[in-house]
Amino acid sequence: MGPLPSATPPKKMAVFALVTGVTHRSAAFGYRGGSFFERRDFAMAGTFVKHPQGDLLIDTGFGRNINEQFRSMPLLFRAVTFYQLWQPAVDQLEAAGYDQKSLHAILLTHAHWDHMSGLPDFPGVPVWVTPQERKFISKGGSGQFGKPFTGIRYEEYGFEGGPYLGFPRSFDVYGDGAIVVVPVPGHTPGSVIIFLTLHSGTRYALVGDLVWQLEGITLREERPRIIRKFADSDAEGNRESLLRMIALKERLPELIIIPAHDMRGFAEVPALSAL
Numbered sequence: 435m436g437p438l439p440s441a442t443p444p445k446k447m448a449v450f451a452l453v454t455g456v457t458h459r460s461a462a463f464g465y466r467g468g469s470f471f472e473r474r475d476f477a478m479a480g481t482f483v484k485h486p487q488g489d490l491l492i493d494t495g496f497g498r499n500i501n502e503q504f505r506s507m508p509l510l511f512r513a514v515t516f517y518q519l520w521q522p523a524v525d526q527l528e529a530a531g532y533d534q535k536s537l538h539a540i541l542l543t544h545a546h547w548d549h550m551s552g553l554p555d556f557p558g559v560p561v562w563v564t565p566q567e568r569k570f571i572s573k574g575g576s577g578q579f580g581k582p583f584t585g586i587r588y589e590e591y592g593f594e595g596g597p598y599l600g601f602p603r604s605f606d607v608y609g610d611g612a613i614v615v616v617p618v619p620g621h622t623p624g625s626v627i628i629f630l631t632l633h634s635g636t637r638y639a640l641v642g643d644l645v646w647q648l649e650g651i652t653l654r655e656e657r658p659r660i661i662r663k664f665a666d667s668d669a670e671g672n673r674e675s676l677l678r679m680i681a682l683k684e685r686l687p688e689l690i691i692i693p694a695h696d697m698r699g700f701a702e703v704p705a706l707s708a709l
């Protein structure tokens with residue numbers, strides 16, 4: 435795996451959790467062996483990264499129009515999905531006094547409904563996706579809203595960088611090691627993990643939907659088989675990346691892993707107050 439990659443993140447970099455709502459699930463839905471009787475609220479969230487070279491929003495969680503958007507999802511999915519909107523990312527940022535014109539880009543872990551619902555709340559802000567995910571969006575792959583968004587400025591990026599923490603390729607967004615993206619095709623064709631390193635040395639891994647709950651890593655329990663069949667484009671590919679992530683966590687126990695839907699993960703990230 436090599437030595438720990440060097441990083442020189444600026445002192446002014448900061449990371450904030452924007453939990454926009456929840457879906458009501460059970461542990462059994464989240465990972466193999468989880469109990470049907472253990473109710474789990476899944477976080478629907480974005481992560482706001484302040485960086486002097488350009489602020490990023492990683493995923494949006496629920497946006498202002500989630501209720502209307504949700505009606506375009508398949509009937510069967512709606513029948514088993516119960517959610518609650520708290521406050522969309524755009525309103526949380528506004529309430530903190532943040533001007534969305536300062537937002538450099540939105541970076542998606544992947545293009546599923548619950549990660550991109552808020553895109554229309556940020557008109558004109560570029561949305562960074564891999565070419566594979568761009569294709570997945572234009573094909574209207576599963577897990578997206580029935581009515582695709584119009585007028586979104588998607589921008590594609592590649593992985594010119596070398597191996598990073600056990601993943602073969604990487605994209606160092608600002609060249610300072612603070613925000614590094616690695617491809618993990620599987621859950622969707624262009625899914626990514628985003629590693630954040632702060633000046634303090636704190637390291638986060640935003641693993642998207644590689645796993646839904648932390649037990650995916652700590653107990654090595656992936657999603658239940660039936661769920662993998664419906665939720666993953668390529669469950670084998672996802673497993674390969676999951677094994678890399680498990681190995682990484684063993685090597686770097688201090689790494690804070692944040693599955694996109696785990697409340698306990700987001701509890702490790704400061705909440706947004708006045709900026």
Ligand SMILES: [Zn+2]
Binds near residue numbers: 546643
């Ligand atoms: Zn997903």
Ligand SMILES: [Zn+2]
Binds near residue numbers: 546548549643
């Ligand atoms: Zn998701």
